[in-house]
Amino acid sequence: LLTTDYPWIINHDHSKQKEIADWLTMEIRDFVSYISPSKEEIKERNDTIGRIRDAVNHFWNDANLHVFGSYATDLYLPGSDIDCVIISEKGDKDSRSSLYALANFLKKRGLATDIEVIAKARVPIIKFIDPRSKIHIDVSFERINGLEAAKLIREWLNDTPGLREITLIVKQFLHARRLNNVHTGGLGGFSIICLVFSFLQMHPRIISNEIDPMENLGVLLVEFFELYGKNFGYDDIAITTANGYPIYLPKSDWKGLQQLRSSFSLAIQDPGDATNNISRGSFNLRDIKKAFAGAFDLLTNRCFELDTASFKERIGKSVLGNVIKYRGKQR
C-alpha cells in the first residue's frame, strides 16, 4: 500500500511529462476532482438542507430557506459550512425574538445542536450543527445580497473556464494558512473569486484567445500568485466588474470608496452595490500578499528542481503538495 501526504497523486503519476507546467496542470485537475464531493456527500448535504427547510416552512408558513455562498456555487472545500438565508413575505423574520424562537424550535425538533444565536451583529445569524450529518450551518435573515452574488458567480463560472479550478486551489492555499477568514482579516470566498475572475479575464494570452485556460491551469496558477504576490498595485488600484467583465479602476476615481487607515488595502467593488467594498474586512493584506509571493517562490523553485531531476527521481513526486498543504481526511 502506497502511503503519501498527497493522496490525490495516488494512481495519477505525471512525472514523465516533458513540461513541468503540464504536470502541474494535471495535478491541479487531480486535486480538484479529489476534493470534489462524492454522490453520497452531495446527497447528505441536500438531505440536511431539506430537513431544515421543511422545519422552517412548518414554523413560518410565509418563509422559505435558500442556500447561498460556496454551497450554492459548488466552490466549497470538504467540511465547510453551509450558508442559508430565510426570506419571508412580510420580511419580518430578522427580529431578535424570531431568531430565538426559531433556534428553540430547531432544538426541540432535534435538528440542531451547539446552537449560537448572534443577534447583535451587523448581520444577525443563528449558527448550529446538524446532529445527523455533523455539518455546520449558518442561517441569516431577510438579506438577498448573498443570493444575488451566488447567481452572478454561477454566471461567471459558466463564462470563465478555469475559474472553478484556480479558485478552489487558492481557497485551499489560504485555508491552510488561516488566511481565509474575514473575521481575522483574511480573504473571504467572494473576494477570492473576484481576484481569480479578474486575473483570468485580463490575462494577455486569454483575452487574445491564444490559449484554453483548462489546458494551462499550471502556468496560470503560478501567474496568479505572481500578479497578486509581487506586482499588483494595492495602494492605487481597485477592481470592479460593473461592465460585466472586470476592469481596474484607480482608487482615486472610485467616489464613495471609504479609505481605510492604510492605503495598502484591497478594494473590490461589490457588483450589487457600487458604494460597497467587498474586501474592506481583509485588513491582513500584508500577510496575504506575502503568502501569495511565497507560493510563487515555492512553485517556481519546485519547477526548477524537478526540471533538473531525472525521470527516476521524479516518480511519485508532487508539484503542488507543499503549496496547498491539504490535511483533510482521506477520500
Next chain:
Amino acid sequence: QCPHKWKKVYCTLCNSKRHARDRCPNIWRVYLLRDDSSQQQDDNNEKKQKLPIERIYCYNCGVNGHFGDDCPERRSSRVPNEDGSAFSGENLKEDMK
C-alpha cells in the same frame, strides 16, 4: 585587481543577463497554444485571435491601454519585478505585440 569581480551570469535558454539557465522563467512559463489549423477552418469571427484593447488594463496605475509591466508610472508594489511577468506586451504572439 577589483575584489568585486563581475560574475558573468547569463541564461543560455533566453539570453537574459538577470538569471542563470537553471532559474529561467521559460522553464515554467510555457503555454499550450490553441491549435492554429482549427482556428483557420473556423470562419466564425468570435474564435479569431485578436487583441481587444478595451480589455487591457494596467495592474500598476489602473489605466486602460497598456499592461502593468509596461507602465510609465512609478512602481506601486515594493516587490521588484526583475524578470517580467505575465502582464507584459512581450507576453503575446509576435503579430499582436
